[in-house]
Amino acid sequence: MSYLPRRFYLQRHTDVTGVSGTGRVADGVLWPDGSADVRWRGERPSAVHWDRFADAEAVHGHGGATQIVWLDNVSTEIEADLPCLHCIDGHGSPSRCAWGVRVGDERDSDGQPVYLIVQPTAGQHVAPEDAAWLHRLIQTDLA
Secondary structure, eight states: OOOOOEEEEEEESSOSSSSSOSEEEEEEEEOTTSOEEEEEOSSSOOEEEESSHHHHHHHHSGGGTEEEEESSOOOSOOOTTOOOTTSSSOOOOGGGSOEEEEEOSOBOTTSOBOOEEEEETTOOOOOHHHHHHHHHHHHHHHO
């Protein structure tokens, strides 16, 4: 069982190259195998296929000048041991990482915390598979 394709678009806040402009500049799909297709908008539309989504993000992200906006939620039907599809090292499933949790700084009107922050303790990045795994873990423990 694998997760479903996810739609996204690229929202460019600053046009670093002076070519594509700002705003919604491209639409894309992240495929279950970790590859992605991007269709550029504008006067000279084009399409490109990336074997790894992380490569597309590295080339077109321009250090934060472009944001990936997800249109579809992560499926919770993800294999427990599916390797990370968003990185070169394929760090493996979230169950192979050590996780930490802390109370966030934001407070409600009564001064009580409103967020728990869950993150890998060794500084690894996170991916949609990690969120789905945590969601399943929480749902299982509450059942």
